[in-house]
Amino acid sequence: MSTPGRGLHGRVLDTLGPAITAGEYPPGSVLRTDELAQRFEVSRSVMREAVRVLESMHLVESRRRVGVTVLPPARWNVYDPQVIRWRLAGADRPRQLRSLTVLRSAIEPVAARLAARHATPEQCAQLTECALGMVANSRGHRLQEYLVHDVAFHRVILDASGNEMFARLGDVVAEVLAGRTHHDVMFDDPDPAAVTLHVRLAEAVRAGDAARAEELTREITLGALQELDILAP
Amino acid sequence: MSTPGRGLHGRVLDTLGPAITAGEYPPGSVLRTDELAQRFEVSRSVMREAVRVLESMHLVESRRRVGVTVLPPARWNVYDPQVIRWRLAGADRPRQLRSLTVLRSAIEPVAARLAARHATPEQCAQLTECALGMVANSRGHRLQEYLVHDVAFHRVILDASGNEMFARLGDVVAEVLAGRTHHDVMFDDPDPAAVTLHVRLAEAVRAGDAARAEELTREITLGALQELDILAP
């Protein structure tokens, strides 16, 4: 997924990023650029570029005469899709998934409310199409096909909200839904009630019923929270 | 604010970042590393580091034989605090401020609800202190002092939610509140009703009344939306 290995510095990041976000280097740890360059068998120029990227994510801080210091998690750019992917691939994946699901439960109902106001006819059609796709694949272990439509559905809602901050959470939601299907709550078939809610939501948005769209989305995200044993926030 | 000029590549970013986010280079524009290095009078190594950072923010994409291509706004990492600051400093500041305020209106009520559950006694004390500070500076053109307490108040709420994704929005809220005070809605004195809501919110969190904390925060963010002429979402 995404962009694996776009150059040597990318290869370095693929190893170093997950290592840092996994806590292999405790906050305050000091690394040296030259040593890292040797370890990864790349030139210092390449290593410096990698460090610059980590620095822009606030994972590390580079200071003269000191070295490259690992920053505490509280400073990390946790909204960076790359950081999210690294953390989801690591040990505290469950914790991460909970944080993101709570975030969804805050954002998506408001996004759905706005979508009911601003969705274009084309977006409404896409929504219906996605919902039908979910229904069609909701039985018979078609989890992969179901997931595709589920992800597409939520992306359209977020896009249709007309708010770019919401729209950009599409990737995050995709990661959460994919993670749920592949690793965590591996149900045989999706919850029929959830499928129905999506169909009704598509209809509510098409009808421009903002209040109902919001409420239906609250029920959907509530289900997601309950799957992770999170009591309603 | 933040970290101005952390090395040469930082100086380059301070110019190039705002230029790109301001749309001075339309999406699809192609830049060449060597040309940029000459223009900014830095070595190619430094320029490459700057480009790598822009690339990690998805502002540009670097491809062999082509050059550095500017990406469309839809691909930008709009949650990157650096990108947010660049955009708030640019021409579409009002639009940006609206997006962020809508985001606040989705996040903060849920954060307040969680804060009512998880806030430590110390956080409750901080909240009360901030609220009192707001009251004390709500009259007599003490906008600067009022702002400090207002920002601190919302930061404590977001932190106390116990959700790291919420907590990391503290900087964003700070930017929005600061922007409102300094440029946009320059009222003589803060709205007394808003001040009262903050006092009551501090009390609700202390009392552990989740529902009331959420509702009071909805009223606060509703006020913020109305100031920007955004009809309730």
Next chain:
DNA sequence: GCGCCAAATAAGTCTGACTTTTTGTTCGCG
């Protein structure tokens, strides 16, 4: 014990040579 100076250290910068990938063009063949 305090402050100042000097040495050590690691990041920062620059330069030039070389490699690799991709694109566009041209040439030859059907």
Next chain:
DNA sequence: CGCGAACAAAAAGTCAGACTTATTTGGCGC
């Protein structure tokens, strides 16, 4: 005339080495 393969050019990518600069540590003298 059209199509495909070989070729040439362009720009990023990589590397190595020398030099600069800021910061910290520790020692020296007061």
